[in-house]
Amino acid sequence: MNVTTPHTSTAVRTFAQQLSSTRRGARLARLLAAAELRAWQVSPSVVEHAEQIVAELSANAALHGPGPGPRLPPGALPGPGGRPATDRGD
Known part of the structure; x- marks a missing residue:
């Protein structure tokens, strides 16, 4: 029997995107991540959850980071199972 797998x-x-560790950089990180995920036609519920995660991580970096400067590179990276994952650095 021949069985083909899809x-x-x-x-x-x-x-x-390289952004500064400021409140403005945190806002831009959230907006850019959401816009990019929408452009990739990711489901709205995933975009909403990812936007909240990026907002929290970037706000923490802005609050606890070393100050203004290009130190917050958020990225939407493929995570386990192809789901979006975020990465940020201080």
């Missing part, structure tokens, strides 16, 4: 192609998408 092959689903998974595109690896990345987005990175």
